[in-house]
Amino acid sequence: MKDLLADLLAKLRSFLERVGAMTRFFGQLLWLSPGALLRFRLIVEQVYNAGALSLVIIMTCGLFVGMVLGLQGHDLLQRFGSEDSLGTGAALALLKELGPVITALLFAGRAGTALASELGLMRATDQLSAMEIMAVDPMRRVVVPRFLGGAISMPLLTGVFIMVGLFGVQLVGVQLLGVDQGQFWSQMRGAVELDDIYEGLIKGVVFGIACSLIAVFEGYNAQPTAEGVGRATTRTVVISAVVTLVLDYILTALML
Amino acid sequence: MRSSRAIDVSTGLFVLLGFAAIVFLVTQITNREFSLRSESYRLQAQFENVGGLKAGAPVSMAGVTIGRVESIGYDMDLFKAVATLRIDTRYDQIPNDSDASILTAGLLGGQYVGITPGGSDEPFRDGDQVEFVQDAIVLENLISKYLFSQAGNRDEAPADAAPAAQE
Numbered sequence: 001m002k003d004l005l006a007d008l009l010a011k012l013r014s015f016l017e018r019v020g021a022m023t024r025f026f027g028q029l030l031w032l033s034p035g036a037l038l039r040f041r042l043i044v045e046q047v048y049n050a051g052a053l054s055l056v057i058i059m060t061c062g063l064f065v066g067m068v069l070g071l072q073g074h075d076l077l078q079r080f081g082s083e084d085s086l087g088t089g090a091a092l093a094l095l096k097e098l099g100p101v102i103t104a105l106l107f108a109g110r111a112g113t114a115l116a117s118e119l120g121l122m123r124a125t126d127q128l129s130a131m132e133i134m135a136v137d138p139m140r141r142v143v144v145p146r147f148l149g150g151a152i153s154m155p156l157l158t159g160v161f162i163m164v165g166l167f168g169v170q171l172v173g174v175q176l177l178g179v180d181q182g183q184f185w186s187q188m189r190g191a192v193e194l195d196d197i198y199e200g201l202i203k204g205v206v207f208g209i210a211c212s213l214i215a216v217f218e219g220y221n222a223q224p225t226a227e228g229v230g231r232a233t234t235r236t237v238v239i240s241a242v243v244t245l246v247l248d249y250i251l252t253a254l255m256l
Numbered sequence: 257m258r259s260s261r262a263i264d265v266s267t268g269l270f271v272l273l274g275f276a277a278i279v280f281l282v283t284q285i286t287n288r289e290f291s292l293r294s295e296s297y298r299l300q301a302q303f304e305n306v307g308g309l310k311a312g313a314p315v316s317m318a319g320v321t322i323g324r325v326e327s328i329g330y331d332m333d334l335f336k337a338v339a340t341l342r343i344d345t346r347y348d349q350i351p352n353d354s355d356a357s358i359l360t361a362g363l364l365g366g367q368y369v370g371i372t373p374g375g376s377d378e379p380f381r382d383g384d385q386v387e388f389v390q391d392a393i394v395l396e397n398l399i400s401k402y403l404f405s406q407a408g409n410r411d412e413a414p415a416d417a418a419p420a421a422q423e
Binding site: 044155157163188201 | 267286
């Protein structure tokens with residue numbers, strides 16, 4: 001019993017330690033970010049890695065999420081005889097929740113893991129130490145551009161996801177199941193406010209910052225072993241997913 | 257690693273696509289046609305009660321949306337709600353004795369302002385006041401009116417019946 005308690009306290013302590021370390025890391029990143037904008041080339045490369053390379057998976061998933069939403073939404077709304085509001089329901093669902101959240105989860109899986117394992121491998125093969133010896137600050141040269149690249153890519157990916165998702169809803173709802181095209185778009189336009197779009201984009205920005213931060217933090221602080229790199233990658237996905245969903249609740253409660 | 261040219265091109269495409277998606281969402285999904293595109297003029301209408309009417313609600317004539325409710329305020333001198341309506345300049349021949357009423361779209365739909373044309377030769381001008389208005393129908397008032405009228409009927413009925421009972 002006493003062992004258990006001590007164990008629990010130690011766990012709590014190490015958890016708090018990690019939270020504190022991550023907060024400090026975040027502060028450092030923010031402090032260095034304006035300077036990193038001068039080396040724009042590095043950020044462009046990372047936008048390519050985190051964003052452009054994730055585009056295919058984001059678009060595929062967006063399309064299918066939209067198509068499922070079309071099927072399910074149509075089936076549900078049909079019971080109330082209001083299939084025409086499929087556009088409204090699907091657009092609001094995609095804009096406010098599905099778009100940002102699923103994009104963040106995919107982003108953590110596709111780009112976050114790549115970032116974490118890359119940085120972890122750099123750590124394990126002493127590349128980061130080598131940079132320090134050459135008087136190159138690895139934070140400035142390696143970590144900050146990756147963080148910014150991820151944070152810039154996420155909102156753009158969210159936008160693409162929502163657009164492709166709407167196309168999927170339209171494909172199934174209008175082309176396949178015969179919802180009236182005019183009703184579909186006009187009801188959507190009548191119901192969606194600019195604020196709903198801002199909500200989705202703000203979520204995209206916040207999730208992007210959170211997921212990128214977690215990925216670079218875990219990678220940079222990975223144990224310099226093969227196992228450590230693997231663990232850092234796993235942790236990135238797990239923590240990103242949990243943090244995304246918790247933040248989603250908080251942001252929704254704030255903006256509703 | 258691909259050449260940096262190729263990276264630039266695909267990054268550029270990605271960023272463009274992302275922004276295009278956001279612009280698409282902002283312009284195509286929301287209803288901003290009257291604030292973005294066309295010229296408009298303003299009308300004022302005073303209501304005793306605007307019910308659930310909100311800024312941004314459509315103003316329609318014969319079911320065709322001709323404008324939007326720009327803002328709703330309260331006039332402390334008149335003790336009335338003042339709604340400012342923005343009407344598209346394409347519809348600048350509305351007779352100035354037309355009346356504005358607050359209606360409900362469908363059973364549970366949102367409320368909107370319906371304009372019924374009058375017979376005047378003079379059209380509304382920018383800043384004009386709509387003279388003839390009809391307030392929103394508040395369900396509670398309707399119910400209480402109905403209940404009171406029922407109660408009134410019942411009061412009358414026993415009055416007729418009472419003498420008969422006494423006989």
